[in-house]
Amino acid sequence: xxxxxxxxxxxxxxxxxxxxxxxxxxxxxxxxxxxxxxxxxxxxxxxxxxxxxxxxxxxxxxxxxxxxxxxxxxxxxxxxxxxxxxxxxxxxxxxxxxxxxxxxxxxxxxxxxxxxxxxxxxxxxxxxxxxxxxxxxxxxxxxxxxxxxxxxxxxxxxxxxxxxxxxxxxxxxxxxxxxxxxxxxxxxxxxxxxxxxxxxxxxxxxxxxxxxxxxxxxxxxxxxxxxxxxxxxxxxxxxxxxxxxxxxxxxxxxxxxxxxxxxxxxxxxxxxxxxxx
Amino acid sequence: xxxxxxxxxxxxxxxxxxxxxxxxxxxxxxxxxxxxxxxxxxxxxxxxxxxxxxxxxxxxxxxxxxxxxxxxxxxxxxxxxxxxxxxxxxxxxxxxxxxxxxxxxxxxxxxxxxxxxxxxxxxxxxxxxxxxxxxxxxxxxxxxxxxxxxxxxxxxxxxxxxxxxxxxxxxxxxxxxxxxxxxxxxxxxxxxxxxxxxxxxxxxxxxxxxxxxxxxxxxxxxxxxxxxxxxxxxxxxxxxxxxxxxxxxxxxxxxxxxxxxxxxxxxxxx
Ligand SMILES: Nc1ncnc2c1ncn2[C@@H]1O[C@H](COP(=O)(O)OP(=O)(O)OP(=O)(O)O)[C@@H](O)[C@H]1O
Ligand SMILES: [Mg+2]
Numbered sequence: 001x002x003x004x005x006x007x008x009x010x011x012x013x014x015x016x017x018x019x020x021x022x023x024x025x026x027x028x029x030x031x032x033x034x035x036x037x038x039x040x041x042x043x044x045x046x047x048x049x050x051x052x053x054x055x056x057x058x059x060x061x062x063x064x065x066x067x068x069x070x071x072x073x074x075x076x077x078x079x080x081x082x083x084x085x086x087x088x089x090x091x092x093x094x095x096x097x098x099x100x101x102x103x104x105x106x107x108x109x110x111x112x113x114x115x116x117x118x119x120x121x122x123x124x125x126x127x128x129x130x131x132x133x134x135x136x137x138x139x140x141x142x143x144x145x146x147x148x149x150x151x152x153x154x155x156x157x158x159x160x161x162x163x164x165x166x167x168x169x170x171x172x173x174x175x176x177x178x179x180x181x182x183x184x185x186x187x188x189x190x191x192x193x194x195x196x197x198x199x200x201x202x203x204x205x206x207x208x209x210x211x212x213x214x215x216x217x218x219x220x221x222x223x224x225x226x227x228x229x230x231x232x233x234x235x236x237x238x239x240x241x242x243x244x245x246x247x248x249x250x251x252x253x254x255x256x257x258x259x260x261x262x263x264x265x266x267x268x269x270x271x272x273x274x275x276x277x
Numbered sequence: 278x279x280x281x282x283x284x285x286x287x288x289x290x291x292x293x294x295x296x297x298x299x300x301x302x303x304x305x306x307x308x309x310x311x312x313x314x315x316x317x318x319x320x321x322x323x324x325x326x327x328x329x330x331x332x333x334x335x336x337x338x339x340x341x342x343x344x345x346x347x348x349x350x351x352x353x354x355x356x357x358x359x360x361x362x363x364x365x366x367x368x369x370x371x372x373x374x375x376x377x378x379x380x381x382x383x384x385x386x387x388x389x390x391x392x393x394x395x396x397x398x399x400x401x402x403x404x405x406x407x408x409x410x411x412x413x414x415x416x417x418x419x420x421x422x423x424x425x426x427x428x429x430x431x432x433x434x435x436x437x438x439x440x441x442x443x444x445x446x447x448x449x450x451x452x453x454x455x456x457x458x459x460x461x462x463x464x465x466x467x468x469x470x471x472x473x474x475x476x477x478x479x480x481x482x483x484x485x486x487x488x489x490x491x492x493x494x495x496x497x498x499x500x501x502x503x504x505x506x507x508x509x510x511x512x513x514x515x516x517x518x519x520x521x522x523x524x525x526x527x528x529x530x531x532x533x534x535x536x537x538x539x540x541x542x543x544x545x546x547x
Contacts, residue, residue, distance in 0.1 A: 103334075167374040171442065174329060175389040175449055176362020185388065189379045 020258030086145025091152025099160035200263035312500030383426030
């Protein structure tokens with residue numbers, strides 16, 4: 001009874017997360033072909049409250065907030081996905097290398113991961129932006145990807161070590177299977193479920209970090225819209241026109257919560273021994 | 278006469294601090310069935326890992342292990358891998374953990390099968406590999422190979438898992454099969470079935486067997502010769518019959534008595 005309740009609860013949260021992430025993804029995708037107004041269209045009144053024409057109001061230059069939200073969704077998703085992809089490639093490769101390395105190199109890499117993780121992802125990202133001496137969409141993606149990579153590297157290293165100590169790895173080696181084949185056919189599939197959950201969480205982190213970078217003026221520059229920059233621009237008018245801050249804040253919240261719940265749901269679905277249990 | 282398939286000569290295994298296996302010597306002829314018996318922690322598994330060239334990095338081996346004319350101790354990983362895929366194979370104690378939980382059973386057998394077909398320069402297409410895997414599954418008496426090919430380890434019984442593990446071991450057509458307590462994790466009826474199966478296969482395919490157990494009664498059914506280990510040393514080596522009837526060492530005597538008592542207890546039951 002309680003078990004089926006728990007299961008219904010899980011299914012509900014999974015659906016909720018899919019709706020949240022799905023709606024924001026849809027907005028981001030549609031923004032490529034259609035937005036209510038052009039991003040640079042300043043024809044609206046300044047700081048209009050939400051109304052029939054401007055669903056989420058206008059900012060202090062008279063631009064449509066809903067349009068900015070849609071494009072902001074696109075940027076958040078692109079930066080999140082790009083950063084996670086870069087972080088995953090660097091992190092998984094170095095993590096597996098560390099797990100296979102000799103004691104000395106392994107210790108060195110593990111310490112390296114820990115030190116990098118001790119730096120906030122945002123700080124690492126800011127350093128990368130500073131090093132490239134320009135803020136652009138690709139710089140933001142690269143910066144956040146590098147910032148995330150030690151987190152992925154550390155978890156990959158630990159997961160790989162766990163898998164390496166399993167009997168089936170010894171059994172594969174007994175059959176004469178080479179290490180590259182073992183990595184591709186046994187290690188990657190067995191760490192993937194746990195890694196996928198972790199990467200989903202990193203996606204949430206990346207979205208937050210992108211907003212922070214943009215808030216600091218280090219994110220994708222105009223004409224891109226970013227929830228972080230919207231928050232920053234709405235700062236001065238937060239009392240007179242709160243919607244300018246509330247809507248991007250809510251969008252950010254919804255996406256990050258949605259992704260985190262999705263990660264939780266994935267954890268339960270991925271593991272085949274639990275799936276049929 | 279041909280040289281023995283496996284010769285272990287003055288093998289010593291040690292970590293930086295302790296000696297785990299000391300001055301071990303024995304040999305196994307082609308097609309011979311050899312038992313290794315001893316209490317938990319006596320170094321049986323480490324000995325078998327040394328033969329496979331799979332010792333953990335913390336453990337150093339000295340002495341000589343010669344498998345099919347090739348030196349194992351100190352050999353490069355490349356050469357060891359070749360030997361493992363062709364000369365020697367092994368079945369482990371715990372059939373659940375010895376199989377990849379996320380890979381269908383058939384594919385786990387198919388990996389070594391494909392490698393062998395390639396090595397032999399034979400047809401290694403999907404269908405050829407699959408045909409070979411089905412043949413192996415029949416050979417280890419797995420029912421319904423069609424269905425089990427795509428099943429995952431957690432979907433079949435412990436005995437069936439161990440049969441899959443045996444099929445994997447046979448896939449590379451080894452000349453020596455190492456079975457490290459392959460029945461300990463199974464219930465008694467399944468134990469008997471697996472022991473019969475290993476016996477039959479080893480005989481049919483003329484494979485030498487290194488059978489490891491702490492159960493004298495089980496080894497008694499499997500091996501022609503036996504070595505008794507205790508605390509990393511061999512205390513007695515000889516023909517099974519002789520060790521069973523006229524044990525020379527006090528420890529072996531205790532083992533034999535315990536096994537007898539166990540047998541009597543079993544017989545005493547209705
Ligand atoms: N990686 C290792 N590092 C250090 N000591 C080890 C290692 N592996 C095993 N040992 C030690 O070596 C000894 C022999 O272990 P082994 O696994 O060979 O015993 P066994 O005879 O197979 O016992 P069992 O019947 O319980 O399987 C034990 O004392 C064990 O603690
Ligand atoms: Mg053992």
